[in-house]
Structure formats: C-alpha cells, structure tokens
Amino acid sequence: MPIPPRQIAGKNAEKTKAHNRRVVLGYLQGRDAGRAEIAKASGLSTQTVSNLVAELEAEGLVEALGRRAAARGQPPLVYRFHARGAAVLGFEVRPDTLSMVLTDLGGTALMTHQDRLSDTAPAQVLAQMAQMAAEARALPDCPRILGAGLVIPGPFGVEGLSAAGATTLPDWDAATIPGLAETALGLPVYLDKDATAAALAEGMFGAAQGLSSFAFLYFGSGLGLGVITQGHPLRGAFGNAGELGHVVLHPGGLPCDCGNLGCLEQYVSRLSVQRHLIDAGLLPAGAMGTDATIARLLAEAHPALDAWTNSAAEALSRAIGMLENLFDPQSILLGGALPDGLLDRLIARLSLPPGSVARRTDRSHPRVARGTSGRLTAALGAAALVIHDTVTPRLDAHELE
Ligand SMILES: [Zn+2]
Structure with missing residues (x-):
C-alpha cells in the first residue's frame, strides 16, 4: 500500500534531522569548530547548525571551548566533541568467553570484564550481560549510556553453517537476539559480526586510524x-x-x-x-x-x-x-x-x-x-558500533532528497 505523502515528509524530516546531527557530531569529532564553520563545511544553514549544537550541548555530547580570536567582529564560540559526555557498552560473545567493555565516546575504556562461558544458551548469557551492565551503571560518575553493541561470530542465518562446529553459537538467531538483548539491558542494541566490529574499532582507536x-x-x-x-x-x-x-x-x-x-x-x-x-x-x-x-x-x-x-x-x-x-x-x-x-x-x-x-x-x-586494539578488540568494536551510529552520516543519505 502506498504511503500517504504527508507521512513520507514527516519520516524524511526525522531522518534528515538524525542525518544532520551525525554530520555536526562527525565534523566536531574531527576538529574543534564554530557554528559558522560547521555550516560552511556541511552546507547546512547556520540556524540549523545552531539548533543542533544547542541540542547536542544540552545532551552533553558537545561542549563550548571559548571564543576564538577573529579578524573583526564578535569572535566565534568554538565547540568540541565531548568524548566523556556519554558512554557505550560493548559485548563480545564467543563460544567460550563473554567480554564486556564500557567506554566513553573516544574509546577510552572505563571498565572491562571477561567471563568464561560454560553455557552459551542465549538466556544464560543475556542474564550475565545484564549483570555486567548493572555493574557498569554502578560505576561512580558513569556517564549516560547511549546503547550497547553486541558482536557474535558469523555467519548469520545460514543453514548448516551457523549452528555447526566449535567456532559458532547455536541458538543465537540474529533476527531475535537484538530484541531479547534490548529487554535484558534496557538499552538500544546494535548487533554485528565480531570481525566487522573489530575492524571499526581498529579504524576508530587503533592502527587503522586515518x-x-x-x-x-x-x-x-x-x-x-x-x-x-x-x-x-x-x-x-x-x-x-x-x-x-x-x-x-x-x-x-x-x-x-x-x-x-x-x-x-x-x-x-x-x-x-x-x-x-x-x-x-x-x-x-x-x-x-x-x-x-x-x-x-x-x-x-x-x-x-x-x-x-x-x-x-x-x-x-x-x-x-x-x-x-x-x-x-x-x-x-x-x-x-x-x-x-x-x-x-x-x-x-x-x-x-x-x-x-x-x-x-x-x-x-x-x-x-x-x-x-588488543585482546578486547571485538568488544571494543561492539562499543564502536554505537559510536559509529551516533557520529557517522549514513551512506543512504541520498534517500532524503
Ligand atoms: Zn569451513
């Protein structure tokens, strides 16, 4: 059934805003900047950038640094990405180990935890994850947790490949696990393969930076x-x-x-x-x-x-x-x-x-x-999934036009 035009416009407005937020955050993640500079670099209007910066500042994700000297007129207020303004959780489930890392948005680990797994049944592992999340939240001065990344070995949903052998996790169904994990953790959950997430971590915090x-x-x-x-x-x-x-x-x-x-x-x-x-x-x-x-x-x-x-x-x-x-x-x-x-x-x-x-x-x-990135690279990568989603504009942005 075709979607009524007004609903498309509403949906696009939401998508556009989410996209623009990522553009502003992504830009500030790379460098400190004033609102006019962000507007010029991104093609967004100064008003849009001002609104988004105010919203992100209220959420603690960016902070004002002070005024930068200007040749003439009022010196612009300079903002920076506030890596310590929020935190994310990353979990890696391997057939024999559960790893957890709590990081700030700059990838600095605030807490890590590793348990051997004797039982990989999802209900059992999700209960252990919820326990670890509770310990993370109880950390003194723990910033607001934006979400949790969860990585498992692939492949997903392939008959005969996913459920066989010592390197796989039987019963971990990519279609149902994120929902179960969101309920267990009380957070948005991003699921991906361990190797993809580990690559993201290495790009954000490790040897592949740049x-x-x-x-x-x-x-x-x-x-x-x-x-x-x-x-x-x-x-x-x-x-x-x-x-x-x-x-x-x-x-x-x-x-x-x-x-x-x-x-x-x-x-x-x-x-x-x-x-x-x-x-x-x-x-x-x-x-x-x-x-x-x-x-x-x-x-x-x-x-x-x-x-x-x-x-x-x-x-x-x-x-x-x-x-x-x-x-x-x-x-x-x-x-x-x-x-x-x-x-x-x-x-x-x-x-x-x-x-x-x-x-x-x-x-x-x-x-x-x-x-x-070390031994916790995939757990760190799980955390990177959340950070990536927060700061990186999507490739499908052209759908907004
Ligand atoms: Zn094989």
Whole structure:
C-alpha cells in the first residue's frame, strides 16, 4: 500500500534531522569548530547548525571551548566533541568467553570484564550481560549510556553453517537476539559480526586510524574478515560478507565443520594452533592455558609451533593476495584472540604474492600489520558500533532528497 505523502515528509524530516546531527557530531569529532564553520563545511544553514549544537550541548555530547580570536567582529564560540559526555557498552560473545567493555565516546575504556562461558544458551548469557551492565551503571560518575553493541561470530542465518562446529553459537538467531538483548539491558542494541566490529574499532582507536579503506583479519575462535571501504563497513546483503575462514585454500585438505575440505580457518585460527599443539602433546586436550604455552614455545622457538606458523603463513599469504586484489585496501591488519608475539611471528613469515595491486611504490602503510586494539578488540568494536551510529552520516543519505 502506498504511503500517504504527508507521512513520507514527516519520516524524511526525522531522518534528515538524525542525518544532520551525525554530520555536526562527525565534523566536531574531527576538529574543534564554530557554528559558522560547521555550516560552511556541511552546507547546512547556520540556524540549523545552531539548533543542533544547542541540542547536542544540552545532551552533553558537545561542549563550548571559548571564543576564538577573529579578524573583526564578535569572535566565534568554538565547540568540541565531548568524548566523556556519554558512554557505550560493548559485548563480545564467543563460544567460550563473554567480554564486556564500557567506554566513553573516544574509546577510552572505563571498565572491562571477561567471563568464561560454560553455557552459551542465549538466556544464560543475556542474564550475565545484564549483570555486567548493572555493574557498569554502578560505576561512580558513569556517564549516560547511549546503547550497547553486541558482536557474535558469523555467519548469520545460514543453514548448516551457523549452528555447526566449535567456532559458532547455536541458538543465537540474529533476527531475535537484538530484541531479547534490548529487554535484558534496557538499552538500544546494535548487533554485528565480531570481525566487522573489530575492524571499526581498529579504524576508530587503533592502527587503522586515518585509513578510510582497509581490511581486518579477526582471530576469534575461527577466522573472520572485516572490510571498511571508504569509511563504511561492508556487510553484504545478509550481514555475512567476510566469511574468509570458510574460503577453501587447500582443496581436498582438512575437513571443516561447514562441510568443505581445506577451509582457511583449519590452518589459520586459534582453534587450528590449539589442535596442532594438542596433537604434538604440548597442550592438554581442552586447550586450557593456550596463551601461556604459546608464549613459552615462542620464546623457545619450538619446532612444533614453528611448523604451525610456517603452514599458517603460507595459507595466509595466499589469502592476503586475494584480499588485496579484491578490495584494494590501504593496509591489512591482523588482531584478536592470538597472542601479539604469535601474530608478529606470523606476519614476519608471510611471503606476500608479487602479483598484487598492493605493490605500489607510494605506499604510506605496510601491506600487513598487527592491530593495536588488543585482546578486547571485538568488544571494543561492539562499543564502536554505537559510536559509529551516533557520529557517522549514513551512506543512504541520498534517500532524503
Ligand atoms: Zn569451513
């Protein structure tokens, strides 16, 4: 049924305002500025900017800095983005771990929390999340919490892929989880894949700051890929873009839970290195104490870990050449639940294909580097989802015209 024109106008007015708020906040996130400067840069009227700045100031999201000296006339009042004016929550649910981070809008962590999960049933995990949120709210001087990001391993809603294997969360249905989480937390909830969110975090707070197009290889339990292109995450039609772990790199190779043989994550992932060390008798079954063991084996230059690293580096090199030719990124970053020392060793062993669009003489960033957001990168990325939605104008802004 066609929508009556007046309703379209009303809806567009709301969308326009939300869009303009993001434009003003996004501009101030990049630099301090007066209202006339924001108006000139954004193409909005000075009156619109004044109204929005007043509203954002009342909400504590921007603050007046003082007057800037001007050549003539009344010096303009300068405003800045107030990162401490509000907070966001980020949650990462992995098959064995629940991580939480409370950050201000600048990504500074105000509180972090990590629990091992023995039961991944949504009701159980949501109750643990609600408990963590209550602890965050009880923090002295906790700013207003704008929302919560929630990230889980993909893929979403794919028969046979979502519910199989040690790297997935059965019963976590992307269609129903956000609503259940909003009820449990009493906050707006943004759901995304761990790798996409981790890429956003790395772009906002980590090694990809200042880059507009890059890829992030996320080591959760499996291996995920987040792609940011021209400042926006690439999600695909169903939110499943970036299932790099299930790209077949060794046809006829190791069986994967997804049903394929030779998937990349059978060679390059936390589970893969754990399995390799268990088979070599260096780690107890159940893979407890993985990080401490890896640190020791790295320090000893142990041949078993070395063999894994070489095999992983070979598969990863081919995957990276593919990603470069597909997405033309400024850089590719690696991060997540592998110890930094192992990621560094893996990067040092890469043998990147020469036939790649990334072979440029004018590179400003390395082809491959380690991310700097650390172990909580995906939880931080979950928080970044909320911040991104608050400050970044949407790509579909042309629909407003
Ligand atoms: Zn697979």
